[in-house]
Amino acid sequence: MTGLLEPKAIGTDLRRRDGALKVTGAARYAYEAPVDNAAYAHPVQATIGRGRVTSVDTAAAEALDGVIAVLTHENAERLASTEDAELAVLQSGDVAFRGQVIALVVAETSETARHAADLVTVHYDEQEHDCVLDPDGELYKPDKVNPAFETDTAVGDVAGAMASADVTVEQTYTTAMYHNNPLEPHATTALWQPAGDGGDLTLWDSTQGVHPARSTVAEVFGLAEDQVRVVCPYVGGGFGSKGTPHAHVILAAAAARAVPGRPVKLALTRPQMFALAGYRTPTIQRMQLAANRDGVLSAIAIDVVEQTSRIKEFAEQTGVPTRTMYRAPNRRTTHRLAALDVPVPSWMRAPGECPGMFGPEVAMDELAEALGIDPVELRIRNEPEVDPDTGHPFSSRNLVACLREGAARFGWDERDPRPGVRLRDGWLIGTGVASSVYPVHQMPQSTATIRCEDGRYVVEIGAADLGTGTWTTLAQIAADALAVPVADVQVCIGDTAYPMASVAGGSSGMITWGSAVVEAAHAFREKFGDDPADGDEAEGSVSENPMAERYAMYAFGAQFAEAHVNADTGEIRVPRLLGVFAAGRIVNPRTARSQFQGGMTMGLSMALHETSVMDPRFGHVVNHDLAEYHVATNADVADLQAHWLDEHDDKVNPMGVKGIGEIGIVGTAAAVANAVHHATGVRVRDLPITLDKLLPHLP
Amino acid sequence: MDAEITLRVDGADQPVTVDTRTTVLDALRERLGNTSPKKGCDHGQCGACTVLVDGRRVLSCLMLAVAADGAEVTTAAGLANGDLHPVQRAFIDHDGFQCGYCTPGQICSAVGVLEESDGELSRAEVAERMSGNLCRCGAYPGIVAAVEQAAGEQR
């Protein structure tokens, strides 16, 4: 690749372009689509863990004033494709998990729809369900893990290395079931216009990718892609759960098709989101580390057990980061799944890396303690020269620099390694560190157009802004690629009316869309030179990066946490959290900082609070709301800092960017767990770290 | 059961027919076309629906519209009176949001906090008082900085 774009707008900390719209509430989200005379849809959910619906009595619901339709598997339209079982809604009476949608009410008002949904009575033929993730239960080996990684890898002889090592760590770590819980509930406004060539479907959908959503919906309904338009200028957070359409999108579209010409609004309630919008599987991670006295690893292995739903496989790639992090001649990673009668798991911020850097990074801390080596130093000693997984060189790898910079900023050098010895004002104090990693993903397809309008440059691409700053940062990239002031660039995103863009997932957005925009800008300048006329337009698409075959491309980071544990009650606070990241070039420091901090906050939340409590007797998550499923509040966050290194990587893409949306959540929970151990001497290996796990060991 | 009520929303009297079950949030969003306050949970657990009623911050999702007949409701849209409110400007300055979904509620809550506090607030107090507004994007550091900036300007 020839040199990087010369940064002018890139790297400046512009305020968000959509700022004024968001602080006034004028930005319209999916449910707020500007439509008239909307009808409202409300799903009815199964109340058994598994079985079959034998009858649905909708008479009372239908008799209610204002009810327009009640869809059930008996009267709903037959979908063209039922290949994706999660999306094959109302196609049969089968119930695969508690909370699955078995009917849908459409009514004149939201109050009526909801009331009518309560009046639908359902009879079941109930079968036994199994919702317990048991590492000793029935497990299978998936063909691949998300999205297409080898399920298992093995090099050398881990058992032999474990047997002959000076020091070993062999422990099991668990992460909980987590729900994405974007603050904007999943919502779709759908309008079916029967006129035209067979009709047109418009969806205002809260999605991380309008084009991928369109493809899915078109396929499910057997429509041509150009019959479907998906609009989504703003997304109230997604963190993966809006990366693929879930059942409610199909339901909203089906409801709209049942009331042609009338827009239908459907928003999941918060409890419904716990069954219908994806989640992160709980994981069980058996770790093995072997090292000599100097802390040099001779073996690293992770064996992962996790769950998927019986009707649709999602295999979280939890073991994958272990393949790349540290050097060791003997290595193994495996993934085994239990197929259960549970809701369908899906993407959640840093699938794989987020849970998969908990066990290993706590194990490294345990090893450091066993060896009496500083945990920062231990990581540095195991820094690989090339990617241990592929043997390729890294396009850039600055983990060590992140660790050193973080240690300096955090004041790590003054750390007394002894656990459980610092008591100040009734609080036990400790500090911990962990590494972060996230791969550079570039999606294969995305196209942008650039057009000259009134002397300004209009960039169009169906990209998404989930709060990630796309409205602003794509303008910065376009400005530099066109060599014009950023004020001269207008960006249009979030609509399939614009050229095809990939999903905002895998931190690939800026890399993929940005590359398309750069290509479009180059094409534009090539065609029209520096003095274009109004209406001149050029298109560019992302192309495969040949370097990706030859280099391992990753962002790295180091996270440092200070934990305070109340010596009386075991309450845990994290007054300081500091991350340093090496994630390529930073397009906009203001929005980038927010992304890193947001990831770290979610990591903190995972460390201390979050857990979806699955009651196996019923088969659903019982703490299914925001009062009982705790996410971090403002008061849980104190001094939280994100820093980054100036990283120059000319292999990854012409902008030199690596993706920053996910790495912030990677390693945070381990850093906190390690800090809690340093504070108390208690090693908590099961998330979340709650006071009951510390109490028995407090002074 | 329907009822005729009047809400004074962002300075304008708005007569509206509501179901007795309609909350102030749904009255605003679905009947009056004011989608500034957001619905994140509908059960008082997130703060996204925060508005000012008669000058105090409340959760509009737990307030029945019939019970609020005659009330003066201010949303984040109404706080921007031609110009952005100082709290709104501060949120933009400090990037106190990402997706923006919690933001109108955060803004109203922050205005309420500044109204409620008689003295200078420590960082921890700001964080505690803003804790009824969840931000899943984790914009808390920016939110606190924004409230502190606005508090400074107010003094």
Added chain:
Amino acid sequence: MKPFAYQAPTTASDAVRQVADDPDAVFLGGGTNLVDHLKLGVARPGALVDVTSLTSAEITERDGGLLIGAGVRNSDLAADPRVRERYPLVAQALLSGASGQLRNMATTGGNPLQRTRCVYFQDVTTPCNKREPGSGCSAIGGYTRYHAILGASEHCVATHPSDLAVALTALDATVHLLGPDGERTVAFGQLHRLPGDRPDKDTVLDHGDLITAIGLPDLPMARRSTYRKVRDRASYAFALVSVAAAVDLDGDAIRDTRIAFGGVAHKPWCATRAEDALRGQTAGVDAFRAAAEAELADAAPLEGIDGGNAFKIPLLTRTLVAVLRELTGVNR
């Protein structure tokens, strides 16, 4: 949500009559619990009778104590200088509960009558004796983290979620009622019930009983009082356990004390055994711990899918000891 009528009578006695005469009618206070329950289908009344502007929103001096109108909002009660100075535990309990917005809405009358946060109670798809007598208790053997260790029954193991109520129990406040048969008072400690075989009944109130005010007694030792709430996140969370306490010290000797626990029983738990154990003792950590142990001697933790709630015994013991250390200034 099923439809309902909304009534806004102009006098308290009208309100009482409207509810007393209609088994399907309920009072509406700030609505922060009731509206939540309407949406969940947990409450299905036919009529709401709004009492927020019928009861007093004033706090007045009375018999050396304070009389708090049932319409006083939680935030105003917490901010009242007399409350903060003379009953700091009340202000602290309020400020540790819910959020600023909710406290601006919630009323003094409604707060103690909020219902349990038991997840099964709030989920109409699961059995619950409190919501649907005779259907069973899903919490037993289920998610027990927020459930009782004291005074529970085989029919219900729920806890009462109010923080304010714990402080009012410690103070032995007085509940002023207007019922169909006129006015009466109930000691706050007698307001809430243990579940027994009637978990559907949270309190001793009869249908139509309106709380008009809550009286705080003339209790000088309440100036040396505190409320300590232990929870799973730093804010906006219900108590795992909580302690409300006041101490009257004579040098190092404990002349008198008031203690109540939250998060551990179907009602705010008046810790009389602990109080008895401490009265007349010299302040000291051993005495504090012995008092906690005396109170918790009959504690019966639950087993559950989440590992159960036995941790509440050491947690509450340690919390009480810490609170008493703080109030007495005695650390040994």
